[in-house]
Amino acid sequence: MSEPVRHPDLDRLPVATAIPGVRSALADRGAAVLVAPPGAGKTTLVPLALLEEPWLAGGRIIVLEPRRLAARAAADRMSTLLGEDGAGGTVGYRVRNDTRVSARTRVEVVTEGVLTRMVQSDPSLEGVGLVVFDEFHERSLHADLGLALALQARAVLRPDLRLLVMSATLDAAPVARLLDDAPVVESLGRTYPVETRWRKSPIEPGEWIEPHVARAVLHALERDDGDVLVFLPGAAEIRRTEGRLREAGLPPDTTVHTLFGALPRHEQDAAISPSPPGRRKVVLATSIAETSLTIEGVRVVIDAGLARVPRFDPGTGMTRLETVRVTRDAADQRRGRAGRVASGTCYRLWTRAEDRGLVPHRRPEILEADLAPLALELAAWGAAPADLRWLDPPPDAAYRQALELLRELDAVDDDDAATDHGRRLAGIGAHPRMAHLALVGADSGDAETAASLAALLSERDILRGRGRAPDADLRLRLDVLSGRRGAGGHGVDQGALRAIRDEARRIRRGLSASDSEGGTRTGIPGEAPSVGVLTALAYPDRIARRRPGERGRFLLRNGRGARFGEPQPLEGEDWLAVADVEGRGTEARIFRAAPLTLAEIEAWFGGQIEEAEEVAWDGEAGRVVARRVRRLGALELGEAPLADALPDAIARALLDGIRAAGLAALPWSKETAQLRDRLESLHRLEPDRWPASSDEALEATMEDWLVPFLPGFRRLEDLRRLDLAEALLARLPWELRSKLDALAPSHIEVPSGSHVRVDYSDPDAPVLAVKLQEVFGMLETPRIAWGRLPLTMHLLSPAQRPVQVTQDL
Secondary structure, eight states: OOOOOOOTTTTTSGGGGGHHHHHHHHHHHSEEEEEOOTTSSHHHHHHHHTTTOGGGTTOEEEEEESSHHHHHHHHHHHHHHTTOSSTTSSEEEEETTEEEOOTTOOEEEEEHHHHHHHHHHOTTOTTEEEEEETTGGGOOHHHHHHHHHHHHHHHHTOTTOEEEEEESSOOHHHHHHHTTSOOEEEOOOOOOOEEEEEOSSOOOTTOOSHHHHHHHHHHHHHHOOSEEEEEOSSHHHHHHHHHHHHHHOOOTTEEEEEEOTTSOHHHHHHHHSOOOTTOEEEEEEOGGGSSSOOOTTEEEEEEOOEEEEEEEETTTTEEEEEEEEOOHHHHHHHHHGGGSSSOEEEEESSOHHHHTTOOSSOOOGGGTSOOHHHHHHHHHHTOOGGGSOOSSOOOHHHHHHHHHHHHHTTSBOTTSOBOHHHHHHHHHTSOHHHHHHHHHHHHTTOHHHHHHHHHHHHSOOSEEOSSSOOOOBHHHHHHHHHTSSOOTTOEEOHHHHHHHHHHHHHHHHHHHHHHHHOOOOOSOTTOOOOHHHHHHHHOGGGEEEEOTTOSSEEEETTSOEEEESSOOGGGGOSEEEEEEEEOSSSEEEEEEEEEEOHHHHHHHSGGGOEEEEEEEEETTTTEEEEEEEEEETTEEEEEEEOTTOOHHHHHHHHHHHHHHHOGGGSOOOHHHHHHHHHHHHHHHHOTTTSOOOSHHHHHHTHHHHTGGGOTTOOBGGGGGGOOHHHHHHTTSOHHHHHHHHHHSOSEEEOTTSOEEEEEOSSTTSOEEEEEGGGGTTOOSOOEETTTTEEOEEEEEOTTSOEEEEESOO
């Protein structure tokens, strides 16, 4: 075995003690799990220490990093350790919209989506000897997918492929089991003591966090040494806090930097670089600074205790960003940033009592994310979730919903296999919705607009409202993006604008690559789609129709309601393609959309329009309506009268109207009401022979006994012609029907010769109400049902008042 390459920092940093164990595990078992605390040096030193291992045989090492900034910083740091001038030599990186590699590159630091593309294009990962999954505790969707694909590639094609999973806070045992009981190597690390300071009282719910953060920063600058790292949930909070600090007046030797994903690279680099001698800095950062990133000089951490995470709602098919309380492991990671180079201080903007309520870990993204990208990757790979090995398999319901979306996008067939179009979508490297928009638009002749819109919908909004929500029209944003017109009084987010232009260029490159590879073309060649059509291609489930007679309120194709939060130029459009909606109530709020026409819907989505014959009860009209209707999901596109509706369908629709009105809608006479009660009385005596005839029983079985007598009727008033007595009797076999009058007679003849009606309204105790003088000579109480049930005699005076009630004359 050749002597491993030595690096200046290898023996100095804590992870050095773990390197021999990692080497041994990878050589003997082909896999290992490395647990090392923040600052141990695992991200930059471990890949370099493994470069000359015999089993690598000159091959490459792929290092997977969850964030672009961390990937670039790690590659630059490793290049510095090798004495090289920046990434692109022995160490390079591939991140979205930025690649620096060369023929000499042996360590490639990549972000997670890039790894998936590499595996899809070359399942055997030719020339790669080791894949390193860094900061795996974050459990991103792409990291879980990347590990699952790498495990299958190793099992089927590359048994010599080594896998190394690294993390600072990982529960190593489950990962080790997944890697065929791989050895777990631990580095104790070396951190300096960090004093934790808490709030004495909690911040009230709904209260702005920025004033508290700004006060904490000013206090720390006055009391503590070193640079200050502040954790905030998002860019909006960072901007507001920055404004408050500048208004408050910082010490003259202090500079404020911001750090979040959408910033230009030079601003990110400035935030993580050491402060010049004699100066201090305050870095306002999102969770991007939690792991894999060293910010030189930090000795104070101020943690707002919040994080912004995406949450996918399977019920609506929409992902929304939620601001949530930080988890225990993330809070500890943040705190550890203050003890990297010397003793430090962590200000937590929550109380000790609140701290005890922190959940230990964030749920893995695979359990709560939009699974459409994962489902497309698996379809392109040719596998179902059950074919791969996971720490947490994708939830069945969410995965089925993802496949349903892919079918709407023509990305998978009925067997869930990737179509030719689906494989082209996977090659774009964007969300399937955006890739579908871009490809169909490009195939129809307008790749420029399609790529720009796909990029615009992939990033945060470029328009900022000034006292009100910005104009929701996507056409305005495209004009601003292209420079065709101004923002119409709105502010423009320059960072988002740059990110969108970068993403649009990347998508156009993907479209060019797709064209060169051939494949089935989609769309309508020569018919450039409108912005509304392009938006609807990405969000076919959010095509919307304005509710009749209302402005600003719409029904989406998926059945949900949606509205504009305040007056908008688009509120009077009959049809919209909605890109951005948010809200859990009965109506979501529309943020970005574009107008559509019915003609465009029919031209571009005609294959998804369903035509059906509908026969239904119309409660407002009070009649059965038969029509031929054209629908796109929950949206009605048009209708025509249906003249040849089946009589049975009309009868069943009328039954819905009867159910709504109740049994009282039927033509009950004294005779039919008594007949119902007679039948129920016999049912009480012999439930196995006689059908139940109570109101509840009749309502529950109307479809059986009433529907056959309804053909020819369309309105409730038509029921006056219904032979209700025959409908009730039709439930009886002939044997019982012939015995009904004998067993439960409607009238009883008394000694006076009168035929007196029997009252069966109490089925368990039928009543015979008769004048006393009319029963002189009656020796016994009359009985029915073969003598089993005596009638209750109400003996009346000449004034029809009961003189006596008896069942025993």
